[in-house]
Amino acid sequence: MEQSKQNIVILTGAGISKESGLATFRDEDGIWSKVRIEDVATPEAFRRDPEKVQGFYNARRRPLLSGNIKPNGAHDALARLEKEWPDKAGGQVTIVTQNIDNLHETAGSENLIHMHGEILKARCGACGAVSPCQDNLGNGESCADCGEVNRLRPHVVWFGEMPLEMDRIYGLLEDCALFISIGTSGNVYPAAGFVQHARGQGAAHTIELNLEPSEGATFFAEARYGPATDLIPAYVDELLSHGIT
Ligand code: BJW
Numbered sequence: 001m002e003q004s005k006q007n008i009v010i011l012t013g014a015g016i017s018k019e020s021g022l023a024t025f026r027d028e029d030g031i032w033s034k035v036r037i038e039d040v041a042t043p044e045a046f047r048r049d050p051e052k053v054q055g056f057y058n059a060r061r062r063p064l065l066s067g068n069i070k071p072n073g074a075h076d077a078l079a080r081l082e083k084e085w086p087d088k089a090g091g092q093v094t095i096v097t098q099n100i101d102n103l104h105e106t107a108g109s110e111n112l113i114h115m116h117g118e119i120l121k122a123r124c125g126a127c128g129a130v131s132p133c134q135d136n137l138g139n140g141e142s143c144a145d146c147g148e149v150n151r152l153r154p155h156v157v158w159f160g161e162m163p164l165e166m167d168r169i170y171g172l173l174e175d176c177a178l179f180i181s182i183g184t185s186g187n188v189y190p191a192a193g194f195v196q197h198a199r200g201q202g203a204a205h206t207i208e209l210n211l212e213p214s215e216g217a218t219f220f221a222e223a224r225y226g227p228a229t230d231l232i233p234a235y236v237d238e239l240l241s242h243g244i245t
Pocket of ligand 1: 163
């Protein structure tokens with residue numbers, strides 16, 4: 001089916017930030033090779049051992065605040081696509097990222113949904129208020145909104161919790177002409193199912209750009225494999241020159 005609007009939805013995962021110096025999860029040297037999901041990335045883990053969980057996220061927040069971790073050529077290319085695509089094709093570009101880092105926004109992307117939250121924000125377990133977080137958590141901070149002490153947690157989505165802005169994401173998938181998946185292993189739902197939703201509901205063209213075939217590789221109409229900093233700038237140039245082919 002021909003899409004009336006040339007909207008593009010881009011799903012990104014940890015692989016896009018790898019060449020900026022951030023670890024992925026499921027690669028050989030990834031985060032889950034060093035810590036167990038059950039110990040740091042579930043609500044039960046946080047209830048059982050909040051210090052351990054806060055420590056895990058405090059350690060991952062520090063490099064982002066140090067200024068040493070910067071967007072790479074893949075983040076930059078997607079920001080360029082978002083700016084130039086509306087004039088080129090009359091559609092919008094939206095990035096749905098599973099990443100909790102801030103590299104897309106630092107690169108200049110504005111149409112951005114952080115479906116698994118943001119590590120540079122905290123959420124109050126008492127009132128739900130979300131606030132900027134530029135420091136370690138777990139040292140007796142109080143919530144600026146409700147004043148409760150020691151209730152702030154990282155604003156991230158753990159296993160068993162509902163990812164953010166799902167209705168908006170499914171709406172975008174149903175109204176896109178192109179779905180691009182970048183740097184994600186396709187292990188985690190609901191993100192892993194977006195390709196089928198975009199194909200089934202929106203009849204979009206689908207492409208996977210990853211270092212290696214993901215778990216869901218066969219669901220994509222097209223695939224290219226290599227490092228994100230090679231693949232993404234080249235693919236963005238191609239899109240801006242020739243449109244969706
Ligand atoms: C490169 C590269 C380079 C490397 N260039 N590429 C049984 C069946 C089905 C589902 C379930 C089930 N049991 C439970 C579930 C649901 C569960 C789930 O999916 N579990 C699976 C493990 C089976 N999901 C949930 O619980 C989610 N919630 C939910 O489902 O709610 C109900 C619901 C349903 C439907 C609609 C709405 C709601 C919540 C999931 C939360 C995930 N949280 C984490 C942690 C977040 C905070 C943090 O960062 O600590 O999110 S887990 C972790 O995995 C993180 C990531 O965002 C996520 C995805 O990882 P990602 O990005 O794909 O990274 P990797 O490492 O896996 O892959 C990297 C890829 O990059 C690799 O392919 C490399 O090759 C590639 N690469 N270098 C290009 N240079």
